[in-house]
Amino acid sequence: MTVTEISAAPPAPPQVRRFRVSWQLLLLGLLALLVMLSIARVVTGANDITSGGTIGAAVGLAVPIGLAALGGLWSERAGVVNIGLEGMMILGTWCGAWGAIVFGNPWAGVVAGAIGGALGGLLHALLTVTFGVDHIISGVAINILGLGVTQYLSKLVFNGMKGGGETQSPRITPISGVSVPGIGGPLRDVENAHVFLVSDLAGLLRGVTQNVSLFTIVAILLVPLSFYVLWRTAFGLRLRSCGERPVAAESLGVNVYYYKYVAVVISGALAGLGGAFLSIVAAGIYREGQTGGRGFIGLAAMIFGNWRPGGLAGGALLFGYTDALQLRQGGISVHALLLVVAMLLAAFGVYQLVRQHRSRAALISGVFAVAVFAVFAMTDTVAEQFTSFTPHLTTLLVLSLASQRLRMPAADGLPYRRGQAK
Template identity: 70%
Template structure:
């Protein structure tokens, strides 16, 4: 990014006309809606064909939302940090701090929203340590992130022994039950959507199940988390503050030459990253389980990194990636092997569509052949097998993570200097 281009983009952002990243955002939103519609149509077809009602049931969708929120919050945290040029492997550790802080705050102040704030502050504290190590002292960002995760695990174990073990109903690795957050439903929709869903009609019942899942018994924390997605887009792509954050990740030398304090903005981005990860952890202890347990994050911080990469460091893509991981996890938790087996048919159809698309584009003939063979193999596996072993079903989310990362790797565009240390005045 040249000095001239950066100056022009800063002027455009100040005038709120067309900042960096605004080009194509409208068409990108249309593509996302079209993709979502095609996915619902595909799942409806598979549900009818494979007789797997739970693929689009309201219960599955409701659990999907609950499982996607902590992953999505961690991924948004990674976006803030890495857009500023700081790799944040420590998201898992910041989530661990958030789970403990959320339960501690809710119990001690007898208010779940106090737990939300405490979880965010705990995550921010872990992020501050990461920022001091990487931004100020130039420590390798991967090593610092791993150290934060290890430290968070040890600190929460120690704090649990000091606090929760002394409380009735708690012990060294678990807190007493925490106050519940309020859930809400959209008035006047429950009966109508339930009746339509129970008909099991093609597409209409699936849409009703999805709508019922996202409009009934939804935690206020979940609504807050969903609102943070467009808020992140607005701040990062529509404000001068967001422009400077992204400039620090794309070309910190040019940003510094224009008077941007790169250290200050990187500190701010990493701490905001910790706040998001802490909120994701607090969600686990306040909403998902209503209790803190040791090991509660179960690697969701790392899956959040995968969702961020799948989303190509964009909020809308992150929301899609988090939903995908949450959906596969919800299927295996609620219904076991049958819906996961039915997903093989959906995967086969998707791969066949990708193969046809690549075949039309004659530059990817070899890729079309490989994808087509994979589609046939998956379909044969679906047709010849009646179910999937339970051992495989339990690792479906992790297999999904690997597949998604391998497929997304060809179209990634990470921030230019992410992971690279920056020292003030290094351009001189």
């Protein structure tokens, strides 16, 4: 190439800087969100939106969703789509209750729930990895199978027990909770003073430090543990390579089938743990239909989190928080949340305009912000029918806003056969 041709060549396009979330930025974002919630509390008088009870309930409601999302993460990072998380959670709810009742120890139920979900994961791995069944079809089949199997087992086992029946188990001994001593009372006093931001921070701290189930602590610890194993160990690197470039991984000596099996079985075990949490901790009893679609919501939380442990934990907490609001103060709290949504949309529009230079996206966000604020200003409460739908609507809105920056594993859901060409 001559000098003239080089000078006439068009300039290379600028490299797109990837948006990375640092700890400092995360803490700043959480503080900004707390400020918005505090403003909404002061304006509306809905003190429950940052109360310790709401925060504690939100964490508890987020645990089964987060465990299901974590299970989806393990499976899809190895290249296997796991639509069957719901069915594996159903198996976990029944096996968890059965283990706790038969062995007389709730922790035995936790182990049994994980085993029940792992069996569902093993079946999913057998169908998709060994026999090459379409991942979606296999997952749907496991969802149907999980529901049918637990219905049959309930009639067979629980129907003859005292307090049990065809659709429910006897009561289960609960797992004890723990509290940080000496701070519960002072935090409650500060929270009840309703001071701007200070009381909201006190409510947040009280919700995460008082009467927290030991199972909840274990579930929270599984998030950083999964991150460490998948992103900081050779085992995790090999597993993730099976979801990105399985043929290249095979050429380097990685047993792709083995890692896919391990990932999907662990995925089922985590979903089973989420089901066991519902029957042992959340309700203290097994009931038919207990999961309520949380396996699918966990899958949505995993997608919202961009197939990363921290992101899916945030998605699970978001759903748990909106669910807790509609369960506690109903229409009043959800109405206050409309003001927070309007502020978030306005902030998102400013970010799109100033940092991303996307005037169209900024305009759309601004229009929606004005519309939500108008609904908030013209109403005093929200209809009960809408409040029950709030968690699901929140999930849909967050997924639609985050969809532009999602990147699934390159080989996720693609069929793989040993020795195939690239």
